Amino acid sequence: MSIFELNEFGTTERIIVIVVIAVVAHLSVYGIRHLGQRLMTADTMLRWNKLRTLAGLITSALVFTLYFGALGFVLQEFGVSLTAYLASASILGLAIGFGSQGVVQDVVTGLTVILSDLFQVGDLIEISGQIGIVQSISMRFTILLNPLGAKVFIPNRTLSSVIIYPRGYVRCFADITLSNQEELAEKMLFQVETIIASFADEFPGIMRGKPELSAREQTQSGRVFLRVKFRIWPGRTDPVKEAFKPEIVATLKLLNPDYADWMVSINNEVSEAPAAIEPYRSSRDRTRLKQP
Numbered sequence: 001m002s003i004f005e006l007n008e009f010g011t012t013e014r015i016i017v018i019v020v021i022a023v024v025a026h027l028s029v030y031g032i033r034h035l036g037q038r039l040m041t042a043d044t045m046l047r048w049n050k051l052r053t054l055a056g057l058i059t060s061a062l063v064f065t066l067y068f069g070a071l072g073f074v075l076q077e078f079g080v081s082l083t084a085y086l087a088s089a090s091i092l093g094l095a096i097g098f099g100s101q102g103v104v105q106d107v108v109t110g111l112t113v114i115l116s117d118l119f120q121v122g123d124l125i126e127i128s129g130q131i132g133i134v135q136s137i138s139m140r141f142t143i144l145l146n147p148l149g150a151k152v153f154i155p156n157r158t159l160s161s162v163i164i165y166p167r168g169y170v171r172c173f174a175d176i177t178l179s180n181q182e183e184l185a186e187k188m189l190f191q192v193e194t195i196i197a198s199f200a201d202e203f204p205g206i207m208r209g210k211p212e213l214s215a216r217e218q219t220q221s222g223r224v225f226l227r228v229k230f231r232i233w234p235g236r237t238d239p240v241k242e243a244f245k246p247e248i249v250a251t252l253k254l255l256n257p258d259y260a261d262w263m264v265s266i267n268n269e270v271s272e273a274p275a276a277i278e279p280y281r282s283s284r285d286r287t288r289l290k291q292p
Contacts, residue, residue, distance in 0.1 A: 105157035106140040113137060113156065119164055124208075124234070126163040128154055131234050133168075147205055147233040169208035169231040170268055172240050176248060177263035178216065178224045179256060185216070185224065191251050196228060199244050206236040241266050 112118075114137060119125050123134050125144070130152050132144030142159060144152040176192055178185040196211050209231035216226045230240060245264050253259040 106155055109156035109159060110137065110139040110142075113142070113159065118162060124165040124168045126161075126165075126234055128158050128160055130154060147236060163234075165234055170234050170237065172230040172232050172237050173267045173269065174228040174230070174240065174244065174248075175225050175265045175267070176228065176252075177259075178226060180222065180224055184255060187255055188252055189216075189226070191255070192226070192228070192248065195244070195247055195251060199239075199247070203239045203243070206232050206239055208233060237266075237268055 119134055119137075121134050121136060125132070125134060127142070127144075130144055130146065132146040132152055135143040135145050135151065137143075140156060141153045142156060144154065146152050176188075178188050193213065196213060200207060200211055207230070211231075212229040214227040214229065216224055218224050230237075232240070245261075245266055248264050249259065249261050252263075
């Protein structure tokens with residue numbers, strides 16, 4: 001329908017046509033957005049969450065523009081100048097903008113995070129003093145799921161000091177020295193396995209995975225040890241040092257009175273060394289590498 005054909009109608013008819021066009025456009029956009037959201041909820045499409053956020057922002061802006069224009073044309077039919085309507089709307093928008101600077105900052109920062117691809121949904125991050133898995137990134141809030149299972153809503157304008165854990169956990173190693181005597185070593189191993197199981201049940205809130213117990217290894221000096229691998233939430237390794245290690249030492253000391261605290265060592269590792277950084281090698285290792 002052209003503008004000239006629309007002008008042939010009366011005032012009431014023109015208003016009805018304009019409103020109907022705006023409503024139909026809104027319903028069409030809503031239907032498209034709803035369909036897109038249903039497609040995006042599939043597991044294979046979770047990585048497109050940021051694209052969905054941008055689509056939602058564009059859709060909301062389009063719907064607002066449609067209704068804003070429709071209202072202007074309706075008021076024009078009642079004798080209100082379209083120029084005056086736009087001018088008053090601009091002044092009102094400016095006043096609202098000054099009164100909601102925090103919201104504007106949230107939106108601008110949210111767009112920056114989304115467009116810069118700083119982090120993804122599902123990443124384990126530490127941001128603004130909070131640690132958790134990214135659940136969603138919207139225009140106003142970044143939502144994390146913390147180690148206690150609670151959702152943390154962080155206003156985008158407060159986002160700072162982003163730390164990303166590429167593995168999704170902090171790897172913690174516990175190297176436990178065993179006896180060189182096979183019979184005593186088997187008894188120690190049984191006690192270690194029992195303590196690992198009870199520790200995982202006692203501190204489930206720090207775990208990102210089931211603890212793993214590696215096979216026994218022996219150093220060149222003859223020391224026999226086994227390694228326990230923990231996958232732990234960042235900043236929550238204290239129970240391993242303050243509860244797991246003392247219990248291991250105390251239990252194994254009952255089997256071997258000479259067992260000492262230094263025989264159990266705890267070390268943390270966040271991620272593998274970057275490929276551009278050559279790992280440290282001792283002089284013995286460098287000599288071995290040079291040999292044909």
